[in-house]
Amino acid sequence: MTGTRGYHHGDLRRVLLAAAVRVIEESGPAALSLRDLARRAGVSHAAPAHHFGDKSGLLTALATEGYRLLAEALHAAGGDLLDRGVAYVGFAVDHRAHFEVMFRPDLYRCDAHELVAARQRAGDALHSGVAALPEGRPTAQDPQGDALAAWSIVHGFATLWLSGALPPRVGDDPRAAARDVIHRLFPRP
Amino acid sequence: MTGTRGYHHGDLRRVLLAAAVRVIEESGPAALSLRDLARRAGVSHAAPAHHFGDKSGLLTALATEGYRLLAEALHAAGGDLLDRGVAYVGFAVDHRAHFEVMFRPDLYRCDAHELVAARQRAGDALHSGVAALPEGRPTAQDPQGDALAAWSIVHGFATLWLSGALPPRVGDDPRAAARDVIHRLFPRP
DNA sequence: TGTACATCAGTGAACGCGCGTTCACTGATGTAC
DNA sequence: TGTACATCAGTGAACGCGCGTTCACTGATGTAC
Numbered sequence: 001m002t003g004t005r006g007y008h009h010g011d012l013r014r015v016l017l018a019a020a021v022r023v024i025e026e027s028g029p030a031a032l033s034l035r036d037l038a039r040r041a042g043v044s045h046a047a048p049a050h051h052f053g054d055k056s057g058l059l060t061a062l063a064t065e066g067y068r069l070l071a072e073a074l075h076a077a078g079g080d081l082l083d084r085g086v087a088y089v090g091f092a093v094d095h096r097a098h099f100e101v102m103f104r105p106d107l108y109r110c111d112a113h114e115l116v117a118a119r120q121r122a123g124d125a126l127h128s129g130v131a132a133l134p135e136g137r138p139t140a141q142d143p144q145g146d147a148l149a150a151w152s153i154v155h156g157f158a159t160l161w162l163s164g165a166l167p168p169r170v171g172d173d174p175r176a177a178a179r180d181v182i183h184r185l186f187p188r189p
Numbered sequence: 190m191t192g193t194r195g196y197h198h199g200d201l202r203r204v205l206l207a208a209a210v211r212v213i214e215e216s217g218p219a220a221l222s223l224r225d226l227a228r229r230a231g232v233s234h235a236a237p238a239h240h241f242g243d244k245s246g247l248l249t250a251l252a253t254e255g256y257r258l259l260a261e262a263l264h265a266a267g268g269d270l271l272d273r274g275v276a277y278v279g280f281a282v283d284h285r286a287h288f289e290v291m292f293r294p295d296l297y298r299c300d301a302h303e304l305v306a307a308r309q310r311a312g313d314a315l316h317s318g319v320a321a322l323p324e325g326r327p328t329a330q331d332p333q334g335d336a337l338a339a340w341s342i343v344h345g346f347a348t349l350w351l352s353g354a355l356p357p358r359v360g361d362d363p364r365a366a367a368r369d370v371i372h373r374l375f376p377r378p
Numbered sequence: 379t380g381t382a383c384a385t386c387a388g389t390g391a392a393c394g395c396g397c398g399t400t401c402a403c404t405g406a407t408g409t410a411c
Numbered sequence: 412t413g414t415a416c417a418t419c420a421g422t423g424a425a426c427g428c429g430c431g432t433t434c435a436c437t438g439a440t441g442t443a444c
Binding site for chain 1: 338369
């Protein structure tokens with residue numbers, strides 16, 4: 001809050017996570033170092049270890065936060081599958097650092113309790129959208145197959161968008177472009 | 190060929206690239222170091238610089254090789270879009286190190302001449318599959334939209350598969366699972 | 379209201395490590411004559 | 412067939428750097444009495 005701070009930072013954990021997001025957005029997770037984060041937070045280089053133990057502890061916290069944010073975003077999008085798909089892409093674009101770390105299980109501890117729970121909740125939100133598809137569709141007898149196809153197409157679009165591999169023709173509105181792509185998988189009558 | 194080698198290695202460039210593939214498959218591109226590659230090749234640590242200049246030079250060569258292999262794989266799959274999609278996923282699974290580097294443009298020099306050419310050829314192979322779709326389809330008036338959707342769904346499936354995010358239920362045959370997923374995007378009459 | 383004490387967050391010096399890069403060198407190979 | 416020379420691939424010692432980790436410490440905060 002105030003410019004000067006005392007011996008105790010007060011909010012260091014949150015500040016370190018925010019700094020990590022900034023670093024990853026700029027240079028990717030490989031460029032992350034605890035010393036650099038401490039420098040950015042204006043704190044001694046040994047301080048981060050107090051909160052996260054080590055680097056993979058910090059990334060575990062970041063991935064957990066990411067799964068929570070994703071679950072929230074999916075729920076906020078409502079029950080329609082198309083909207084949920086767009087929300088998935090929107091999450092990836094708005095939180096690219098979280099998104100990138102979440103799908104790099106080698107970077108963090110995948111079996112951490114809080115992380116497992118958050119991931120489960122996000123997965124449920126993903127699947128319950130497919131259950132809401134109109135009945136009488138050709139593939140209605142295999143909703144899990146539909147869920148996998150839906151996940152693939154939104155995840156692929158988001159990944160390609162973030163890597164900058166898409167041609168300029170696609171435009172600069174990821175949500176609109178994603179909506180069109182998803183619509184081809186689940187056409188409306 | 191023989192166990193002993195003289196002062197000159199003879200095939201160091203190729204051996205270094207192969208070692209890089211192994212390292213990336215084991216630990217990801219972040220774990221790559223020129224000194225480690227030299228060690229694995231049984232060569233002094235300064236030798237790699239002779240062939241690649243620096244690390245991003247080596248990764249540029251690796252990405253270029255990747256785009257060449259992808260273009261080959263797509264052409265070898267024939268003209269059918271479904272088969273090309275399956276081939277894309279097969280390439281990603283069989284050459285995960287190449288695949289991973291190719292879509293991390295921050296790791297290499299994207300404007301290198303050979304790389305640009307190879308990427309162009311792979312992109313053409315991807316698009317010409319969509320052109321071969323049967324006419325009279327609902328979205329036939331927008332083949333570029335179809336191409337983007339197809340690319341998204343195969344890229345997403347491949348990425349999810351490689352990251353280990355897919356549930357066990359999907360099985361252990363990525364090509365078969367990919368075929369089913371792509372089929373939902375382009376159903377056969 | 380005041381004092382004593384436990385707890386916790388952050389400090390700063392020290393360590394060893396692997397890395398990339400540089401540079402003068404040396405051994406092997408090929409070519410010209 | 413032999414010699415001289417240019418070229419190139421690989422060597423090995425040296426450098427400085429940023430990193431993670433450890434550890435005894437110190438300052439701030441909260442609680443018990």
